[in-house]
Amino acid sequence: MSKETKIEIKSLTIEGRNAVLEAFRSGKPVDKLFVLDGCQDGPVRTIVREAKKHDTILNFVSKERLDQLSETGKHQGVIAHAAAYEYSEIEDMFALAEKRGEDPFFILLDNIEDPHNLGAIIRTANLAGAHGVIIPKRRAVGLTATVAKTSAGALNYTPVAKVTNLAKTMEELKARGLWFVCADMGGESMYRMNLTGPIGLVIGNEGEGVSRLVKEKCDFVASIPMKGDIDSLNASVAAGVLAYEIVRQRG
Template sequence: MGEKIIGFHAIEEGLKKASSGSVLYIARGMGGHTQDLERQALLSSKVVVKKIAKVEMDRMVSQADHRGAVLDLVSSAQELGGKVQNLSVKDFCKNLHDDDSALILVLDEITDPQNLGAILRSADQFSVSLVVVPDRRSAHANSTVIKVSSGAAHYVPMAQVTNINREIEYLKSQGFWVYGAAMNGQAVYKTTFPNRTVLVMGNEGKGIGQLTQRLCDHMVSIPMTGHIDSLNVSVATGILLYEVRRQQATK
């Protein structure tokens, strides 16, 4: 029917945004948390609850770890009433007042849905104003991303764009300073972030593309003393977002 969501937290958030005609499937005999989801769904006039055999649910989600519950939304995640939608970067900027601060996260070809989901969870926690992802060679807000984000993907504003470099150039024209994450960048604690900041995170393997790096005003890094050469991109994103927000809170 539409986007199928698994994971208890993701389903709880999905139920809040579900359109009329959505279905919550419950596997018979599971009990526990599935009963809480069923009660939440029954409070909504928009969601129908159907109980099916576990084997049928296994087929429905291709043997994924559903834990006895699947929410089948009548609309895809991109069409929900929440903030999982394709915004325009220009429209976002038009709604900013001259003295408004903003934190924009640009993801340069983050291809792993697990990483994107974890990044969106951090983006929600640190009140990122907008997440920008490219149309091509990038993960998008599918059911895996929504599950990993624990439903945060419903709340984080996103812009899916054709050319991130063009969008970065536009953001710079609107008073944003652009900071790219790279191992050879300046230590993040030595960097001062302005009220309008764009943070660019690169691909899991190759990092930020060369053309995109040239558009960055500064490159920043996270000082490390461990035995491996880098952090997972989702972990690094959370650390950098925290530092930007920490600085902005003290101004």
């Protein structure tokens, strides 16, 4: 890992009023803000206002919880969790596909909560030639230090976009020519499906799979043949198997 990457990772947890306010005003992508519940003084109100302006997830918590989260012991009632890397825009993904002269290939993740899974999927996305990864804003892990480390450098090359509503984003992408396939045990075998053309591969949550609303937006449901005694694959492994079937069919 490069020295520069280590610096970015160390800056993930930002504590103290001035430091947090400066993070917002400098445009640093802040995923979550933890604020002492009931604190109403001016500087904290300003920070909360900035958080709302940047659509940051706000959590009002007890002093005990802030003390647990704090690395310095000097949080002054506010702790921010910033992304390890800058998020990209979906337009960056289309631009990358166009630059390569390829049909768009995006991987969409429905509430992946394990940072190791997200990092592994970003790594696979890069190696499989996907043009980007799309994750939802809520109930999902963001670009944390663990994600950056697990991606083994892929985060430097693979765009990751964060969206408010995954189902709505899929509708917008459909209007631009993409079709969607999601991974689910009840689907048709991936080996019998045509996975070519502009495609979005949707991978669900580690425990519950793809949510109903997102599944309804998918054009097809693909299953991975299982020959063993257990009935499911880890989310990142499932993403890898399906991504490489897409690679095989494209090739």
